[in-house]
Amino acid sequence: MAAPPDNDVLWARALHVRHNGSPALTGVSIGVREGEILAVGGPRGSGKTTLLKCLSGQLVAQEGEVWFDSTPVHTMGTMSRERLRRDRFGWIDPAPVLVPELTAWENAALLLMLRGVSRRRAKTAALEWLDRLDVGGCARRRPYALLQSERQRVAIARALAPEPSVIFADEPTAPLHRADRAQVLRTLTAAARSHGITVVLATHDADTAALADRTVSLLDGRRVNTVHLPPIADPTDPTGPMGPTGSRGSAGANGSAETEGRAACSLSA
């Protein structure tokens, strides 16, 4: 078992994952450099979420290796992986999952308090991150009183507040409209760069991938050289393909735009 290259904070080799017998990842290898913002692109069902789950230790591949900071994650026991995820990693879901009983600032401070940071220090940090994400004014509201886009900003603040080594963001701007998407992504990437946080970002949106330092593409669970996808259309733009007369895609349950997975690609060597 060879250790990964020194300049990769995260590294995976020949990952094979099958969900109920169906292949989700087939021999995927990837290296993520420290402080890098890496986009994992590809159409729906191409394996992006599965890859992020393997890299973050949520899922152990049936075959293959994952290393973080020269430590083999694939051989860790469940408790060690949980500890690693809690102490070093952050995760942003496509739709915000907040604790309904807690206010926005308490949600944003939650991971810090779970790590043993005092309530006062956690609150200060949470309020700073909420401000940076333009939801400082919502700090005392509970999730039910927030817009979906505000909830997602709170969820992003919660992931950033502990300043983890790596943030895994799975379609983090899916619930947002186009203008919001760019602003939130810029905040996320700027915060990551200023704090040296590595970001692994799953997206099927070309505009989102453009903000990354580098993009790797997946198709049908394999690394490919290129995947050309149309940018996600804005459902609020009447002139766009998602507008009133358009027929491409459909609005998801949370109002987000869905794109078809049309891709032109070539298999990598």
Ligand SMILES: Nc1ncnc2c1ncn2[C@@H]1O[C@H](COP(=O)(O)OP(=O)(O)OP(=O)(O)O)[C@@H](O)[C@H]1O
């Ligand atoms: N828990 C599961 N059980 C069965 N099949 C699954 C499961 N999770 C994912 N799959 C399948 O594995 C493949 C890869 O899914 P994955 O969610 O990783 O892709 P993705 O690129 O993230 O897609 P999306 O953009 O829709 O989230 C798909 O065919 C998917 O249907």
